[in-house]
Amino acid sequence: MRVAKQFTPEVLLSAPRRGPAVPSPDGSLILYTQSAHSFDDNKTLKEVRLMAVESGASEQLADDDKVHDAQWIPGTRTDIIYLKSGDKGTTQIWIADGADPAKDHYVAAEYDAPISALKVKALADGSVAFVVAGLVGPDGGLFNDKTDEKKSTGRIFDDYHVRVWNELYKAQKYALWYSTLINAHGKWGVAGELQNAIRGTTLEAPYGMYDVADPGDSFDISEKGITFIAEDTAPSSPEYSGISHVYYVPLTSFTAAPTVRPRAIVMGISETKAFYANVRFSPDGSKIAFLHSSYDSPSDVRLYMGHTSSFGAYDVHRMIFGKRPRLPPKAFEFAGDSDSLLITTEDCGRVKLSHLELRHDAEATSLVESGVVTAFYPLQEGNYERLLVTSNNIVDSSLWQIVDVSMTTQARVISSATKHGAKYGLSHGMVSEFWYEGVNDAVVHSFIIKPSNFDETKKYPWILLPHGGPVSSWLDSWSTRWNMALWAQQGYVLVAPNIAGSTGYGVDFTARIYRQWGGAPYQDLVNLMEYLKPLPYLDHSRAIVAGASYGGYMVSWMFGQDMIKKFACAIWHDGIFNLPVFMLQSDATGGGPEFGGAPFLWSNGEEMEKWNPARPELLRNWKHAPPTLIIHSEKDYRCPITEGLAAFNTLQAQGVKSRFLTFSDECHWVLNPENSMIWHQTVFEWVEKHIGGKEARNF
Structure with missing residues (x-):
């Protein structure tokens, strides 16, 4: 094993990034994606690879960055299907043999349009149904927007x-x-x-084609039809952005057009404005399960289940837990039958995997409790006794292990991308946590990350990290953007608190953010500062605050x-300056409980101004802000760049040392490795310049 002498931004950004481990139907091989950037060549190699479960030997299946949606063909031993984007928007379906990757791959079909989000399902007659997402043209057929050449770039919008x-x-x-795949004479x-599953409707599906989540979670296939989540594309107001619903379209054949239109699953509640996710058929295809949260209480995510025959749904969580406190689920899959689930739940900074029986008063059995579980599959098709689980944590970018659902044997590690951190000089000992008393008797959880060579007799500059969201949380997880281990290895102690609004601590804790954007979360930080005062290894004369998105909003609020x-330096990334104006500019203008109603000045002005960092009396205090680096990219439509420019100009006008970093081709996150290198260099150099007392670091 080659060990990096120093965990630097270049080491982080050039390290291979692995996707989830997906086992072959027979459980002998793992299919996964991997990308790695070379700063010498300024090129990123994107691969589809295979790893033998027993030996760990890995080989390449494809190294073309136009290949996507690779997966095993169910019902086979090692056959693989993948999509390949071609010139001028075309897409080909390719077939490969996982047992012999060098064997010639072949084209099974070609379409004159971009398609993606491939999902497959073995049918009883030996064929394989597949579903993809693609645009619809004026004639009702697949549309190729890559060849739709126009003389003008003008666009007109009516909503x-x-x-x-x-x-x-x-x-x-x-x-x-x-459509379906059929194997004839070995091919x-x-x-x-x-066929268009939603032809003749005004729906758009699947939900999430523009989102960062996997749109494949928004639809599923059974022997007799397709279920999917569709967004309401014509809501009455921008405040209802993201409102969706679950539909089911029965099919008599996967080679013929639907004979009926999709029908909505009817909820057994009066509330109609809601958010849905993770829709799944039960193994026998008779039930449809999904996650639901209401517009008025979006943090209260619940599992619902309906029948394909009645189109009605009921609250499974209420049936199982009654009124007992519970943690909202993040994702689930049926565990091989219709009476139990594998479910992930955010819990105190981790995302855990559990097994849950669908019966009254059932208790979930924890299977994986450490780190953040991102994917899980039965090791062998149809056999849920053993699972192949993908997770990560603060010091390990990708961990694959086989987990026994009965918990009679210990989990077996198949592969750790960082050798449990040792490859980069990291260890789990760098990460600890504590609880402290927040405002209004809340108990708040926080991570603290120290350098690997931490010496308790020394004092360290330290960084306070209010998280984004605000309905989000810091997790024991790896990141290529705000990598806490990387910051710690530059010689800092990081404090990452999960303040009011954080997920993973119960619905009521998350709801503390409602009508409290600059209230309870800020007061939790005030209490945190008092808690940290006695810690002898923190140099409070060299404290730094850094926040992105809502974390950037919190830095703006703190400036007032x-x-x-108390801070010697600040980092403000893609944050919020003027809250009421932001809510009219952002692509996410949802209202609901966060502001006690619509987020508009003309109808909810008092609430919007209450937590507005740009109130004149607060802006006057910005003259006391520490040297601040403002980072904002031009293609960020979530928190538009005008917010960052306004914050920067306010600091400049009041004589505060400040610098503005922007990227013309980046969005809410800086994703290009070359740009990310500049981001890291600029951030660390700015911090080092203004906290003083340490030698410049070698990047």
Whole structure:
């Protein structure tokens, strides 16, 4: 094992990044994606690879960055299907043999349009149904926006669906398209044309095609149809952005057009504005399960289940837990039958995997409790006794292990990308945690990350990290953007508190953010500063505050308070300056409980101004802000760049040392490795310049 002498930004950004481990139907091989950037060549190698479960030997299946959506063909031993994007928007379906990756791959079908989000399902007749997402043209067929050449770049919009994350909404809607694969004489081919599952409707599906999450979680396939989540594309107001619903379209054949339109699953509650996620058929196809949260209480995520025959749904969580306190689920899969689930839950800075029986008063059995579980599959198709689980943590970018659901044997590690941190000189001993008393008797959890060579007799500059969201949390997880181990290895102690609004501590704790954007979360930070005062290894004369998104909002709010005088330096990334204006510019203008109603000045002005960092009396205090680096990219449509420019100009106008870093091609996150290197260099150099007392570090 080659060990990095120093964990630097270049080491972090050039390290291989692995996707989830997906086992072959027979459990002998693992299919995964991997990318690695070379700063010498300024190139990123993207691969699809295979690893033998027993030996750990790995080999390449494909190294073309146009290959995507690779997965095993169910019902086979080691056959693989993947999509490959071609010139001018075309897409090909390719077939490969995982047992012999060098064997010639072949094309099973080609389509004159971009398609993605591939999902497959073995059918009883030996064929394999597949579903993809693609745009719908004016004629109702697949649309190729890559060849839709126009003389002008002008776009006209008639509703608020204009921008999302880093792009404009497309003029065409997405739809789900389906057909079947048939194996004839040892070769797979597609039977018939792609059929539009939502033809004749005004729906757009699957939900999440513009989001950062996997749109494959928003639809599923059974022997007799397709279930999916679709967004309401014509809500009455921008405040209802993201409202969606679950639908089911029965099919008599996966080679013929639907004979009926999709029907919505009827909820057994009066509330109609809601958010849905993770829709799944039960193994026998008779039930549809999904996660639901209401517009008025979005943090209260619950599992619902309905029947394909009645189109009605009921609250499974209420049936199992009654009124007992519980943690909202993040994701789930049926555990091989219709009566139990494998479920992930955020719990005190971790995302745990559990097994849950669907019966009254059942208790979940924890299977994986450390780190953050990101994916899990039965090791062998249809056999849920053993699972292949993918997770990560603060010192390990990718951990694959086999877990026994009965818990009679210990988990077996298949692969650790960082050798449990040792590859980069990291260890779990760098990470600890504590609890302290927040405002209003709340008990607040925080991580603290120290350098690997930490000496308790020395004093260290330290960094306070209010997280984004605000409905989010710091997790025991790896990141290539705000990597806490990397910051610690530069000689800092990091404090990452999960203040009011954080997830993983119960619905009531998350709800502490409601109508309290600059209230309870800020007061939790005030109490934290008092808690940290006696710690002998923290140099409070060299304290730094750094925040992104809502964390950037919190830095703005702190600039208006006396507490900011306790910090020697600040980092403000893609944050918020003027809250009411931000809510009219952002691509996420949802209202609900966070502001006690619509987030608009004309109807909710008092609430919006209450927590607005740009109130004149607060802006006057910005003259006391420490030297501040403002970072904001031009294609950030979540927190528009005008927020960062306003914050920077306010600091400049009041004589505060400040610098502005921007990227013309980045969005809410700096993703290009070369740009990310500049981000890290600029941030660390700015901090080092203004806390003083230490030698400049070698990047």
